[in-house]
Amino acid sequence: MEQPGEIKKVSMAVIKRLPKYYKCLGNLLKNNVERVSSQDLSKILGFTASQIRQDLNNFGEFGQQGYGYNVLQLYTEISKILGLNTLHKMVLVGAGNLGQALANYSEFRTHGFDIIAIFDTNPNLIGRKINNTPIYSVEDMEYFINENDVDIAILTVPKDKTEKVVEVLSKTCIRGIWNFTPAEITTDDDTDDIIVENVHLIDSLFTLSYRINEDKLQERLLKQKRKIFPDCR
Ligand SMILES: NC(=O)c1ccc[n+]([C@@H]2O[C@H](COP(=O)([O-])OP(=O)(O)OC[C@H]3O[C@@H](n4cnc5c(N)ncnc54)[C@H](O)[C@@H]3O)[C@@H](O)[C@H]2O)c1
Numbered sequence: 001m002e003q004p005g006e007i008k009k010v011s012m013a014v015i016k017r018l019p020k021y022y023k024c025l026g027n028l029l030k031n032n033v034e035r036v037s038s039q040d041l042s043k044i045l046g047f048t049a050s051q052i053r054q055d056l057n058n059f060g061e062f063g064q065q066g067y068g069y070n071v072l073q074l075y076t077e078i079s080k081i082l083g084l085n086t087l088h089k090m091v092l093v094g095a096g097n098l099g100q101a102l103a104n105y106s107e108f109r110t111h112g113f114d115i116i117a118i119f120d121t122n123p124n125l126i127g128r129k130i131n132n133t134p135i136y137s138v139e140d141m142e143y144f145i146n147e148n149d150v151d152i153a154i155l156t157v158p159k160d161k162t163e164k165v166v167e168v169l170s171k172t173c174i175r176g177i178w179n180f181t182p183a184e185i186t187t188d189d190d191t192d193d194i195i196v197e198n199v200h201l202i203d204s205l206f207t208l209s210y211r212i213n214e215d216k217l218q219e220r221l222l223k224q225k226r227k228i229f230p231d232c233r
Pocket residue numbers: 093094095096097098099119120121122125138155156157158159161164165179180181182199200201202
C-alpha cells in the first residue's frame with residue numbers, strides 16, 4: 001500500500017488536474033480550513049467526488065471516511081509532486097512583446113520559479129533590465145546556464161529562430177523548455193533529455209471558438225425542435 005510521502009507515477013490527466021487541487025487547497029489553508037471532504041472539493045472544483053477520491057488516491061491514503069482530507073498534508077504532498085517545494089531557476093530567451101510580458105509577471109517568482117536572466121540578440125535590449133532581471137547577449141547563454149545550474153528555459157523567440165536556440169540549449173544542463181513559439185521542437189538524441197511543454201494561446205482560442213459554435217448550434221437545434229414541438233424545453 002502507498003504510504004503518505006511516497007511518490008508514484010501518475011497519469012497525465014491527473015497531473016493536469018493537480019494545479020487545480022493545489023490552488024484550491026491553498027485557498028482553503030488561507031481560510032484556516034483544516035479538513036475537507038471530497039464532496040466539498042467537488043462543489044468547489046466541479047469534478048465528481050469519486051473522481052477526486054480516485055485522483056487523490058494516487059498520492060497515498062490521505063482521505064479517511066468520515067474525516068475527509070487533511071488540507072495541509074494534501075497541499076504539501078501535491079506541492080512536492082508538482083516540484084514546487086524546490087526553487088527553479090529559469091532563463092527567458094527572446095525579450096520581445098511576449099517575453100517582456102512574461103518577465104514582468106511576478107507571480108512565477110512567488111511560486112518558486114525565478115527568471116534569473118534574459119537573453120536576446122537585439123543590441124538595444126542587451127544591458128537593460130526587465131523587472132530587475134538583466135538582459136544578456138544570447139552568445140553568453142550556454143555558459144550562463146551551465147554556470148548557474150538553470151532548470152528551465154522559456155522560449156519567446158520568433159519561430160524561425162527556435163531551432164538554433166534549441167540547438168544551444170541542448171548543450172546545457174536545461175531540463176525543461178517552456179515553449180511559447182509556434183515551432184515544433186523535435187527531440188533528437190541531444191534534446192531527448194529535455195522535457196518540452198508547449199503553450200499555444202491560439203489553440204485555446206480555437207477551443208473557445210468551437211465551444212461558442214457548439215453552443216450556437218445547440219440553440220439553433222432547440223429553436224427548430226420547439227417549432228415542431230412547442231412544449232419542448
Ligand atoms: N504561445 C503563444 O500563445 C504566443 C502568443 C504570442 C506570440 N507567440 C510567439 O512568441 C514568440 C515571440 O513573439 P513576440 O510577439 O514577443 O515577438 P517579438 O518579435 O516581439 O520578440 C522576439 C524577440 O526575440 C529576439 N530574438 C530573435 N532571435 C533571437 C535569438 N536567436 N536568440 C534570442 N533572442 C532572439 C528578438 O530580438 C526579439 O526581442 C513568437 O514565436 C510568437 O509566434 C506565442
